[in-house]
Amino acid sequence: MNADVGAWFAQLQRRGAISGCRGLLLISGDRDWCYQQLHALIAATERAEENVAILSNHALAGIPPAPAKTLLGQERSLIVADAWTSLSFDDWLAAAGTLRAGGLFCLLCPPPAVWPAAFLSLAKDRGYRLQAPNFISRFIAVAQQLKEALWWQQGSELPPCPEFSGHWQPTLPSTGQQQAIAAIERVVNGRAWRPLVIRSDRGRGKTAALGIAAAQLLLAGRCRRIVLCAARADAVTTAFKHAAAAAGVEEPSSPTLRLNGAELCFCSVQDLMDGAVQCDLLMVDEAAMLPVSLLHDCLQRYPRLVYATTVHGYEGSGRGFDIRFTSILEAERPQWRRQYLTEPLRWSAEDPLEAALNRLFLLDADSGVAEPEGGMSVQAVSPQALLEDENRLRAVFGLLVEAHYRTRPQDLQYLLDLPGRLFIAESNGRVIGVCHVLLEGGMSPALAEAISCARRRPRGHLVAQGLTNQWGEPRFVQQQSWRINRIAVAAGHRRRGVGRALLKRVDASAQKAQVAFLSSSFGAEAGLLDFWRHCEFLPVSLGHRRDSASGEYSAIVVRAIAAELDAEFLQYRDQFCRDSPLQLLDKKSLRVDVLERLLLSEAVSESASQQAMPPYALLPGDPQVVRRYLDGEVSQLDALPALWRLCSRLPLQTLQWPQLEREAGLRRVLLGHSWGEISQALGLDGRAEVESVSQRFFARLLAVVSNSDDQPN
Incomplete structure (x- = not known):
C-alpha cells in the first residue's frame, strides 16, 4: 500500500x-x-x-x-x-x-x-x-x-488520483499584474491627489506588482524615494524580491533597495502614524489592516498614493475596507482609481483546492444585502439553526466580514462553537444586522481571586478579566456578563436604528437571564464611540497597546444591568476621566476626535445613572489659575495641572466648537505634543499662534465650568 x-x-x-x-x-x-x-x-x-x-x-x-x-x-x-x-x-x-x-x-x-x-x-x-x-x-x-x-x-481503498483538465501556462507578470503596474505608474506620472486602490484575492501577485512597479519607477528616474508601508517588514519581502529581480540586482538583506541614487524602503505603521514619512510615492500594502483614520490621514498628506488590499484572503478578509473607506474616497477624492487582480499566479483559475477552501471556510461569503426595503425583525438564532440553513449562515458570516476590520477563518469557528448568543435583524428575509454575544464570568471564588492578583489568565473572558485585573475586583469574573463580540449592520441599512434595535434585544435577553452587565471591547474610533454612547454604554478603559486588528487603542465600554452596578460603573468612569492626563502620556498618536469622545461628561441618555456622573474634576482654585493663564499672568507650565483637570472632562457641546481650537488645546495639554509638532500638524505659525488658538478653547471650556452648578465644593 x-x-x-x-x-x-x-x-x-x-x-x-x-x-x-x-x-x-x-x-x-x-x-x-x-x-x-x-x-x-x-x-x-x-x-x-x-x-x-x-x-x-x-x-x-x-x-x-x-x-x-x-x-x-x-x-x-x-x-x-x-x-x-x-x-x-x-x-x-x-x-x-x-x-x-x-x-x-x-x-x-x-x-x-x-x-x-x-x-x-x-x-x-x-x-x-x-x-x-x-x-x-x-x-x-x-x-x-x-x-x-x-x-x-481507514479500511478503504485509496481514492483514484483526480483527472485534472486543461493545460496551464502561467505568464509572469500576469495580465492583471501588468495592468496594476501601469496604474501605479499613472499615479506618479499623472495628476496628483488621484489615489489608486488595488484589490486582490490571495495569490494574485499584488505585493509582487508593487515591487515591480517601484523598481521601474526608480530606474526611470520618476521617483527619488518610494515608501512601502505594511504591518510587518517580512510581509513585503515578496515586493523587495521582485523589485530586485526587475532591476537585475541582488535581493537586499534588509527592507531597503537602492537603485541609481534612489530607493525603495519599508516603513512601519507606527512610522506612518508619527507622520515622519517623506516620499514621492507611498504604497500601503494590506491597507484593510490599518485604521480608517490613518488611511484618511494619508489621503490628506500624500499626493501620490497607492492602497493595496486582499479581498478574500486566507489570513482574513479585507472586504470591510471597501465598505468603510470607499465612501471617504468618493467624497474627498472623487477621481480615485480602482484596479482588480483576479487571475491566480501559482495555480489555475480552476484550482480545486481554492474552491474547496472557499466552501469549507466561507472565504467568499457575501451578505447579499441590497438597498433598504420593508420592515425589520430581530430574533435570537442558535448555532444549530445556522447549521441547518447554509444560506443564512453565509449571509451572517458575510455581513461580519464586510463590516469588520479583519475577519479570519477562525472567526467562523468562534461564531459556531463558543458559548454565546447570536441575534440577527432581518428585512424581507434578508439578514441586515448581526450581533454576536459571548458569555463571560461564572468563575469560582478561588480562580477569581487568582485573576485579580494577576496569578492566572484563563483563555477568553476578555472584558471580565480586564476589569477584574484593572480594578482588583474578583466579582467581575464571578458574575455572569455578556460581551458584545461583534455587531455589524449592512452598509445600506446603517444609521437607521438597526444596531440599536439589536442591542435593545440583547439588553432585554440579558435582563431575563439575570446577567450583571453588558460590555464590549473594540478599536476606539470616533464613530464607534458615538454609537456606544448613544446606546448608553460608558467608556471605562483604554488599552496601552494598539489593537492588532483595527490598529487603534482598544476601548472597553460597559452598561449595568444589575441595579447595584449603576453607581459603581459611574465611579470607575469618573476615575478613568480623572486618570486620563497621566494615562495618555504614552499615547501621543491618539486622535483628538477619539480623545474627545472618551472624555465626554454628558451622555445622550436621561437615565438617573447617567445624570449622576460628576461633570468636572476641578479643584477649588483651578478656575482662578486658568483665568490667570488666559490673562498672561502665569505660564502654561504653571497652569498645566489645572488645565489637565479642566480638560479631563468635556461637555457635549465641545464637539460643536471649532476643530482647530480643540485640536490645539487637547494636543498640547493631554497628548503632550510640542509647540512645533502642533504648529506643523495644524498649519499654524509657530508657538504664538498655537497658544493663542488653544487659549480660545480653554476659555470656552472654563466658561462652561463657571456656569455649571455641579462643580465640587
Whole structure:
C-alpha cells in the first residue's frame, strides 16, 4: 500500500503541474494509521525537508512542525495539517496559500463519527471552552459533499488520483499584474491627489506588482524615494524580491533597495502614524489592516498614493475596507482609481483546492444585502439553526466580514462553537444586522481571586478579566456578563436604528437571564464611540497597546444591568476621566476626535445613572489659575495641572466648537505634543499662534465650568 501511496502522489503532482491544480486529501482513521500513510506521502516528495510543511505540535516523519507565519513567501509541495493536535484553522489556510501547482494539502483527522468529540476534547485540553463542536460537524458534512475533497478512510481503498483538465501556462507578470503596474505608474506620472486602490484575492501577485512597479519607477528616474508601508517588514519581502529581480540586482538583506541614487524602503505603521514619512510615492500594502483614520490621514498628506488590499484572503478578509473607506474616497477624492487582480499566479483559475477552501471556510461569503426595503425583525438564532440553513449562515458570516476590520477563518469557528448568543435583524428575509454575544464570568471564588492578583489568565473572558485585573475586583469574573463580540449592520441599512434595535434585544435577553452587565471591547474610533454612547454604554478603559486588528487603542465600554452596578460603573468612569492626563502620556498618536469622545461628561441618555456622573474634576482654585493663564499672568507650565483637570472632562457641546481650537488645546495639554509638532500638524505659525488658538478653547471650556452648578465644593 505504501508504494501505491507514493505512486499516487507522484501522479497527482505531475497532473497538477500541467493543469495548474492542487489537491485536498483527508486521511481519516486511527492516529497511528494516519501517521503511517503520511510517511509514504513524504517519502514520495523530493527534498522533503524543503518542500513539506507540518502543522502539528510535534514532528512527523522526522520533519519538525513549522509556524505558519514562517511559510509565507515560500512555496511547498505538501502541506500536512494534523487535526489530532492542531486547532488553528488560520494556520491551515495560511499554509495552504504556499502550495504550488501540483501540490497537496493533506489533512490527518479522526474518523467522521468521532472527530467532533475528539475536537471538543482537544480544545478543552488547550483551555478553550466550547459550547459544542458545531464547526467541525459542518466541516465534515461539507467536505463529504465536495467533489474537490478526496477522502481516504481507514479500511478503504485509496481514492483514484483526480483527472485534472486543461493545460496551464502561467505568464509572469500576469495580465492583471501588468495592468496594476501601469496604474501605479499613472499615479506618479499623472495628476496628483488621484489615489489608486488595488484589490486582490490571495495569490494574485499584488505585493509582487508593487515591487515591480517601484523598481521601474526608480530606474526611470520618476521617483527619488518610494515608501512601502505594511504591518510587518517580512510581509513585503515578496515586493523587495521582485523589485530586485526587475532591476537585475541582488535581493537586499534588509527592507531597503537602492537603485541609481534612489530607493525603495519599508516603513512601519507606527512610522506612518508619527507622520515622519517623506516620499514621492507611498504604497500601503494590506491597507484593510490599518485604521480608517490613518488611511484618511494619508489621503490628506500624500499626493501620490497607492492602497493595496486582499479581498478574500486566507489570513482574513479585507472586504470591510471597501465598505468603510470607499465612501471617504468618493467624497474627498472623487477621481480615485480602482484596479482588480483576479487571475491566480501559482495555480489555475480552476484550482480545486481554492474552491474547496472557499466552501469549507466561507472565504467568499457575501451578505447579499441590497438597498433598504420593508420592515425589520430581530430574533435570537442558535448555532444549530445556522447549521441547518447554509444560506443564512453565509449571509451572517458575510455581513461580519464586510463590516469588520479583519475577519479570519477562525472567526467562523468562534461564531459556531463558543458559548454565546447570536441575534440577527432581518428585512424581507434578508439578514441586515448581526450581533454576536459571548458569555463571560461564572468563575469560582478561588480562580477569581487568582485573576485579580494577576496569578492566572484563563483563555477568553476578555472584558471580565480586564476589569477584574484593572480594578482588583474578583466579582467581575464571578458574575455572569455578556460581551458584545461583534455587531455589524449592512452598509445600506446603517444609521437607521438597526444596531440599536439589536442591542435593545440583547439588553432585554440579558435582563431575563439575570446577567450583571453588558460590555464590549473594540478599536476606539470616533464613530464607534458615538454609537456606544448613544446606546448608553460608558467608556471605562483604554488599552496601552494598539489593537492588532483595527490598529487603534482598544476601548472597553460597559452598561449595568444589575441595579447595584449603576453607581459603581459611574465611579470607575469618573476615575478613568480623572486618570486620563497621566494615562495618555504614552499615547501621543491618539486622535483628538477619539480623545474627545472618551472624555465626554454628558451622555445622550436621561437615565438617573447617567445624570449622576460628576461633570468636572476641578479643584477649588483651578478656575482662578486658568483665568490667570488666559490673562498672561502665569505660564502654561504653571497652569498645566489645572488645565489637565479642566480638560479631563468635556461637555457635549465641545464637539460643536471649532476643530482647530480643540485640536490645539487637547494636543498640547493631554497628548503632550510640542509647540512645533502642533504648529506643523495644524498649519499654524509657530508657538504664538498655537497658544493663542488653544487659549480660545480653554476659555470656552472654563466658561462652561463657571456656569455649571455641579462643580465640587
